[in-house]
Structures are given as C-alpha cells and as structure tokens.
Amino acid sequence: MKKLSFKLGIIFFITLFCIETFMMLFLHASLTNSRVEEELTSLQARGNSHRTILERNFDKETLAHVVLMESKENTDVVITDKTGKILAASHPHPEIQAYIKNSEDNVPYNGKVLQGNWQEENYISTISPIQKQQTTIGYVFMFQNTDSIHALMERLNRHFLIVGIISGVVTIAVIIVLSRKLAFPLVQMKEATLKMSKGDFTVALSTNGKDELSDLSNAIQLLSDDLHHLREERKEFLSSIAHELRTPLTFIKGYTDILYKRDLTERDRQKYLGIIIEETNRLSRLIKDLFDLAKMDENSFVIDKESLHLDKFLANIETKLSPAFQEKQIHFFVQCEEGLTLMADSARLEQIILNLLNNALTYCSSGDSTSIIVKRHSRFLQISIKDTGKGIPKKDLPYIFERFYRVEKSRTRALGGSGLGLAIVKELVHAHGGEVTVFSEENKGTTFELLFKE
Ligand SMILES: Nc1ncnc2c1ncn2[C@@H]1O[C@H](COP(=O)(O)OP(=O)(O)OP(=O)(O)O)[C@@H](O)[C@H]1O
Ligand SMILES: [Mg+2]
The missing domain is CATH 3.30.450 (Beta-Lactamase)
Structure with missing residues (x-):
C-alpha cells in the first residue's frame, strides 16, 4: 500500500x-x-x-x-x-x-x-x-x-509566501487523502486475488461507483463468484457421477453374487441375468453420455451439417419409436409439411429428438399422446415435441437442462434416467446455432420447442 x-x-x-x-x-x-x-x-x-x-x-x-x-x-x-x-x-x-x-x-x-x-x-x-x-x-x-x-513589494511578497505555505500544506493533505483513496481499492483487489489463488473464493469487494476501478473490482468479484460456482458445480458433478456409477454397479455386483453362489431355477437365473444386462446397458449409456458432454465441453466435437429432408428424416424416427409408444398405449404422430429442409448433422439431430421422445415416452402414461410438429417461420424453423404427460413442476423448470438434474430425485428402476439427456440436448442444439425452450404444466403436459435459423 x-x-x-x-x-x-x-x-x-x-x-x-x-x-x-x-x-x-x-x-x-x-x-x-x-x-x-x-x-x-x-x-x-x-x-x-x-x-x-x-x-x-x-x-x-x-x-x-x-x-x-x-x-x-x-x-x-x-x-x-x-x-x-x-x-x-x-x-x-x-x-x-x-x-x-x-x-x-x-x-x-x-x-x-x-x-x-x-x-x-x-x-x-x-x-x-x-x-x-x-x-x-x-x-x-x-x-x-x-x-x-x-x-x-515586500508586503506583497509576504502575502505570497503565506498563501504559498497554506496552499502547499493543503495540497499535501489533499494528495495524501487522494492517493490513499486511489490506492485502497487496488490493495483490496490485490488481497482478493491472492485469496482466490489460495482457493478461497469468499471475496467481498465493494463494487459501488462507476469508474474504471469499480469496473475492475466488479470484474474480480464476478470472476470470484464464477470460480466459486464452478468449484461447487464440479464437486456436485463428481459426486453425481460417483452416485450414478454406484447404483448400477451395486445391482450388477449383487445379482452376480447371487448367480455365483446359489442354485437357482432357470427362470430366476434368466431374470437376474436380464437385470444385469439392463444395468450394464445403463452404465454404458451413462458413460457414452458423459463422453459426449466432455467432448462438447472441449469443443472437440464436429457438427457435420448437411441438407436434411425433414419429412423423411422424421418418418424414419417415427418408424423406429412407434412400437415403443404402442406398447405403452401412447398415441404418437408426426406432423411435417413435405419438402421442408434443414441444415443439420443428421446423427446429432436424431440424438436430440430421440432424447426428447424418450422423455415423453418415460413421463407419459397410457392414453396420453406425443407429437412432433414442424413449422416454418419467416427466418427460422420450429420443431415442437409435445406430450400430454405428467408435466414438470414450475419450481423445477429452470433447472431441467442442468447436468444430472431430475425432478424425482429417487432413482427408481422404472424412471431411472441419469438426468443427462436434456443437458446433451441443449449442448447439441446450441452447437447447431439453435435455441431450445420448454413449456410445461403439471398434469397437463410438456412442450420442448427447438428453433433453428434457416
Ligand atoms: N417430457 C417430460 N415430461 C415430464 N418431465 C420431464 C420431461 N422431460 C424431462 N422431464 C424432467 O426433466 C428431468 C431431466 O430430464 P433429462 O432428460 O435430462 O433426464 P432423465 O430423462 O431423467 O435422464 P436421461 O435422459 O439422462 O436418461 C427428468 O428427470 C424429468 O423429471
Ligand atoms: Mg431423458
């Protein structure tokens, strides 16, 4: 200082x-x-x-x-x-x-x-x-x-001397106050950054004022808040991964032990092997999702855009998923004008729509309906995936695109997603230069709206 x-x-x-x-x-x-x-x-x-x-x-x-x-x-x-x-x-x-x-x-x-x-x-x-x-x-x-x-002249000189001394003293006093005032926020910022470099992000800088020093102070405060948030997020992310990996592994280990140690009937053996296969699939899907997200974070992932004929593209998806919807007695249909095209990576767009349809399939019950509706607007193309399922509570809506966020925290085996699907959807849509928004009302249904610039 x-x-x-x-x-x-x-x-x-x-x-x-x-x-x-x-x-x-x-x-x-x-x-x-x-x-x-x-x-x-x-x-x-x-x-x-x-x-x-x-x-x-x-x-x-x-x-x-x-x-x-x-x-x-x-x-x-x-x-x-x-x-x-x-x-x-x-x-x-x-x-x-x-x-x-x-x-x-x-x-x-x-x-x-x-x-x-x-x-x-x-x-x-x-x-x-x-x-x-x-x-x-x-x-x-x-x-x-x-x-x-x-x-x-002597009198005049004496007056000048007195004025000179007074103004000198006042100048020195003002300078001491001013330089301290200027240096103080800088010293505060230096201490704050030192604290941050030691991993302590509980920084509280005064951010009033509109000058450049306040701007700098604001920027450091923001950086500290962001780093704090990132660290918290990383902690949460790691514990979520650990938890996600542990659940299926517990099942696999438990049922393998049973299969190994006990004499079982052929029916039970088949049943337990089925569970083991299901949990293994879930594990490999989780690991694939995590890999995808990691690649998106690193920006090392390529979007190969080509002109897609949406009607054919969606008809293909409809054929793939119809049996699953039929099985749950959910009405499923696609509405798309002929001849609509979109510049997109077909594999990635399919991943986006399948993730959203999988959610609809999971969170709808028999008698509900799910639809894909495509509309062309003047400067963009809108794809809506709409369902009449259980909906999402208002308080959860702002968070559903976060990694590992699930409305129902208990991971039952029936609705046991890992909470990565929508995070991947969001990243993929952004990678295409598009936007995704959600509208939902509890017990009425949910609509995901994708907007792509043409
Ligand atoms: N169509 C929907 N209807 C009702 N709730 C939904 C719908 N889509 C998403 N959600 C809610 O948002 C949460 C986050 O969805 P997301 O797809 O990210 O995860 P998930 O489906 O639980 O797991 P994953 O997709 O990774 O298998 C879900 O847990 C669910 O609670
Ligand atoms: Mg999902």
Whole structure:
C-alpha cells in the first residue's frame, strides 16, 4: 500500500507544485507590473496637471505655488527652463539633479517616463514639457522615491509566501487523502486475488461507483463468484457421477453374487441375468453420455451439417419409436409439411429428438399422446415435441437442462434416467446455432420447442 500511494503522491505533488509555482510567479509578476504602472501613470498625471497650471502663468508666484503643493506629498517636483536650469524644486536632492542632466529633447506633449526601473534606482521619474505657442519654454520633472514601492513589494511578497505555505500544506493533505483513496481499492483487489489463488473464493469487494476501478473490482468479484460456482458445480458433478456409477454397479455386483453362489431355477437365473444386462446397458449409456458432454465441453466435437429432408428424416424416427409408444398405449404422430429442409448433422439431430421422445415416452402414461410438429417461420424453423404427460413442476423448470438434474430425485428402476439427456440436448442444439425452450404444466403436459435459423 505504502509503495503505490507514495508513488502516486510524489507524482501528484510534483505536478501540482510545478503548476502552483508557475501560477504564483505569473501572478506576482503581473501584480508588480500593474502596481508600478499605476504609480508611473499617476506621477505622470500629476506632472501634466502642474504643467497646465504653469502654461497659464509661468511666473515666480505660480512656481512657488506648485512647489508648495508638492512639498506635502511623497512626490517631488523640479521645474526647469528649456535649457535645463532649475527654476524651482520641492526637494533639491543632488541625486535628482543627476536625472535632470540626462534629460532629453523631443519630449512628447503628454510627457514620458524618464526612469521606470524601480528595482535598481532610488527614484522613478516622469517629464512633461511646458509649452507656449507650440514652443517649449521649460519642463516639469516629477520624482517619486522607490522606497514606498519596495515596501509595497515586500508586503506583497509576504502575502505570497503565506498563501504559498497554506496552499502547499493543503495540497499535501489533499494528495495524501487522494492517493490513499486511489490506492485502497487496488490493495483490496490485490488481497482478493491472492485469496482466490489460495482457493478461497469468499471475496467481498465493494463494487459501488462507476469508474474504471469499480469496473475492475466488479470484474474480480464476478470472476470470484464464477470460480466459486464452478468449484461447487464440479464437486456436485463428481459426486453425481460417483452416485450414478454406484447404483448400477451395486445391482450388477449383487445379482452376480447371487448367480455365483446359489442354485437357482432357470427362470430366476434368466431374470437376474436380464437385470444385469439392463444395468450394464445403463452404465454404458451413462458413460457414452458423459463422453459426449466432455467432448462438447472441449469443443472437440464436429457438427457435420448437411441438407436434411425433414419429412423423411422424421418418418424414419417415427418408424423406429412407434412400437415403443404402442406398447405403452401412447398415441404418437408426426406432423411435417413435405419438402421442408434443414441444415443439420443428421446423427446429432436424431440424438436430440430421440432424447426428447424418450422423455415423453418415460413421463407419459397410457392414453396420453406425443407429437412432433414442424413449422416454418419467416427466418427460422420450429420443431415442437409435445406430450400430454405428467408435466414438470414450475419450481423445477429452470433447472431441467442442468447436468444430472431430475425432478424425482429417487432413482427408481422404472424412471431411472441419469438426468443427462436434456443437458446433451441443449449442448447439441446450441452447437447447431439453435435455441431450445420448454413449456410445461403439471398434469397437463410438456412442450420442448427447438428453433433453428434457416
Ligand atoms: N417430457 C417430460 N415430461 C415430464 N418431465 C420431464 C420431461 N422431460 C424431462 N422431464 C424432467 O426433466 C428431468 C431431466 O430430464 P433429462 O432428460 O435430462 O433426464 P432423465 O430423462 O431423467 O435422464 P436421461 O435422459 O439422462 O436418461 C427428468 O428427470 C424429468 O423429471
Ligand atoms: Mg431423458
């Protein structure tokens, strides 16, 4: 945790520090410039207003009046004639005189800044020409000591320092909180995946939020739930296989012992051998079904599609199964238009329909009926296998396609299927790109509907 949040923190800090420093420097420079600009403009304006007064009356009295006005301000005025000779000054500092010596010609009427470098010079100054009838008769020099500007800048720097320290502290605090907040779910996920790798799938990650981290957290939670489900399913699957194998083996072993040890009548011997053969058949069917499912799981099983003429194909199945239905006195018929074709693997499609018909045969009693009805719709073909048998309870319907799921859990020898038939049907239909759905009502009957795209 520390490493990641520390790295994030450092990256945030460097970025924010650079941005903040740049912004502070920029703000400081523009504040300073505008403040000095303001001082120079007001100094210039003062000079210009003195000049206006002097243009009206350029005599000793007015000169004295102007000087008197400035003596009370923190600015100074020096008035010269056009040659630069000082006529009057509010504060005849020798340094001020040095500026006047360097005075220039061609001063615009609105005046100009003589010295604006407040950082290195002791004074900033402006000059305004006094004119009478378009000819310059003298100059008004305005001076302002830069001490006041330096004091102002010091105050400004102090404020910037305080703001800088406060924003630095706030930034660090925000960064610590943010980086921890960002790193925390990652650390949680790391711990969750470690737990999962040790086989513990009881992971509970917080999955609120809509950002990428929550998505990742959701995905890990889903993975953990799926793995948990898969492990449970595998356990159940293995115990079901064990159970399915044990039942017929118990019968076979029991009856072989009897046959081996006892003197039996020929009739009993035949009867027990019959049971042994039946249970052996059941075992080999179970093993074949399991093999089929394993192949489907691995996707190593090929669907060889060809164009099937459904009427002939179903007539064939009808011939095969009719005797079995007749024997149980169940009415069985097929309804299929002539000329309907379907692209399918004939052996696999037969397996699908035989599995469904076997169920109908098993779960119908005498007097019931079973039918295969084929309908063509605009974009798909529908094969319904319908019976009027005992139906499936509503609570069992969602599970009947699961492996080893049976409505009647007791495996009587009469209705003793293993519960793999419909799982195989579902896999085979999906392998053909089709869908299988079931509709059933208890004591009324069941319909399995197969939909294949044409
Ligand atoms: N037509 C039907 N009428 C009533 N119940 C049915 C019908 N088809 C399936 N079922 C119920 O669904 C369960 C699952 O059927 P599935 O074909 O998968 O297994 P099974 O017939 O018991 O065994 P298997 O087919 O492997 O010999 C059955 O045990 C039965 O309870
Ligand atoms: Mg079955």
